[in-house]
Amino acid sequence: MSRPAQYKFRLYVAGDALNSAQARANLAALCQTHLAGRYQIEIVDVFKEPRRALA
Template sequence: MVKSNAMAHAAGAHTNGDSGRWELDLYVVGATVLSLRAIANIEQICHSNLAGNYRIEVIDLDVHPEMAIENNISAIPTLVRRSPGPPRRVIGDLSDATKVLQGLELIEA
């Protein structure tokens, strides 16, 4: 449910070419307050900072529990920057936008 919702956001978000696009995975567990807050926060941040050149995939571990092991996810929510590499992670409900931008290396720490 959450995943499809996120996918919809991602779908309408690609304007630039694939080369410089930001690929972000957001792992959540169920439609909890924490999950919803994290989704809202990352969309807000991306919208403001990546100008549509991004794709967010929300993965609900309740639906895909095996992905927790596959992708080494312990903290919930966890945001993973898959591209550009190398991978970086931001954990939490992403309420501190500055920390998120630092974590994604969009601004200097």
Template sequence: MSENTDIEPIGDNDNPQYVLRLFITGASINSRRAVVNVKQICEQYIKGNYSLEIIDVYQQKTIAEKEQIIALPLLIKSKPLPARRLIGDMSDTQKVLKGLGISIGT
């Protein structure tokens, strides 16, 4: 990632199990909601075991083509495999967890 990107690495693990990237568009409502929701879910379910990068596509337009981005906000889970793409404001926690492959012990 080049330096003028808006990267916010979150997480405290050098070798996290979950590698996540969240693509947003500036400060739109969906984007803000998505950021809050993702952070909340991560903190709640995989605390300390993830890295989260938040990328503003407006700031880095070439990445849209590179990453095949159409719908935003988009959360890409590149680790653990299989890679998954989650779109939306992440308000449906059940689906987010399913997408991330996190099973909640009931």
């Protein structure tokens, strides 16, 4: 029996701005609804890690 697919998301945000918080909430809600237990979300703050965001 095959294991269900695992999904990894990387979300780039700009600090604690309202849009960033909303993006986090939206992605988490979508994943929880459609991929419960089969996802990972990595948050990259472009203010804290600008070089990583450029890469």
